[in-house]
Amino acid sequence: MSRIGNNPVLIPEGVTVNIEENVVTVKGKLGELKQEFLDITIKIEDNSVVLSRPSEHKDHKAKHGLYRALINNMVNGVSTGWTKELELVGVGYRATNQGQKLDLALGFSHNIVLEVVPEVKVETISEKGKNPIVKLTSIDKQLIGQVAAKIRGFRSPEPYKGKGVRFVGEQVRRKAGKSA
Numbered sequence: 591m592s593r594i595g596n597n598p599v600l601i602p603e604g605v606t607v608n609i610e611e612n613v614v615t616v617k618g619k620l621g622e623l624k625q626e627f628l629d630i631t632i633k634i635e636d637n638s639v640v641l642s643r644p645s646e647h648k649d650h651k652a653k654h655g656l657y658r659a660l661i662n663n664m665v666n667g668v669s670t671g672w673t674k675e676l677e678l679v680g681v682g683y684r685a686t687n688q689g690q691k692l693d694l695a696l697g698f699s700h701n702i703v704l705e706v707v708p709e710v711k712v713e714t715i716s717e718k719g720k721n722p723i724v725k726l727t728s729i730d731k732q733l734i735g736q737v738a739a740k741i742r743g744f745r746s747p748e749p750y751k752g753k754g755v756r757f758v759g760e761q762v763r764r765k766a767g768k769s770a
Contacts, residue, residue: 595654598638599662602669607639607661614661618668621729625664630657639665667729674738676724677760680745680753685714685722692724696745696755710737723758 601607605618609632615624630653631642641658643650666672678685684695692712694702706712709730715723724741728734738757747754749765756762 593655595641595643595651595658597658598635598640599658599665600638601634601665605665605669607634607665609634614664616661616664616668618665618729620668620671623664623668623730625660627657627660629653632657632661663731667731671727671729672731672734674726674734675758676726676738676741676755677758678722678724678755679747680751683722683745683753683755684716685724686716687712687714687724692741694724694741694744697753702744704741706737707733710734 605616608615608617612626612628613624614627614632615622629644629650631644633640633642639661641654641661643654663672678694678696680697682695682697686693690706690708690712692704692706692714694704696702706726710726710728710733713725713727715725726734726738728737742755742757745754747756747760747762749763750767752762752764754762
């Protein structure tokens with residue numbers, strides 16, 4: 591029995607959820623998201639979305655919890671939005687942006703210029719004496735996670751000095767290195 595799938599998704603004020611055939615559309619003050627769902631029955635009952643599965647098949651059980659989580663992420667995205675912050679740790683690591691172009695200096699012979707999709711808003715914060723921070727904001731949790739993972743993939747944190755691109759608050763396991 592899926593504990594997550596059985597929980598109803600509460601719809602906050604100012605958010606509307608429409609279900610047409612297999613497509614769920616969620617509209618809120620920040621925007622609109624659409625997602626197609628298969629094999630699971632979705633109903634709106636007294637200001638909440640309730641999901642039910644047709645059988646106890648393994649595939650239906652997996653989709654039950656997944657679809658509930660996706661709808662919950664869509665509702666939270668259009669009402670409050672999602673943010674991810676990446677920290678650049680290393681000497682000479684810099685980040686600047688002009689509109690949707692993110693320019694990263696990560697210790698390579700050249701700067702990395704990334705054209706970020708328009709659904710994700712980019713902001714860079716550079717304060718003296720602190721590591722530069724790249725702040726991503728969007729209503730789509732999957733898309734913002736994908737963009738953040740791509741930026742982090744340019745220079746993942748390494749275990750010896752801890753240099754690289756990491757999420758704010760992420761703990762990097764350090765290794766001792768060789769002893770003389």
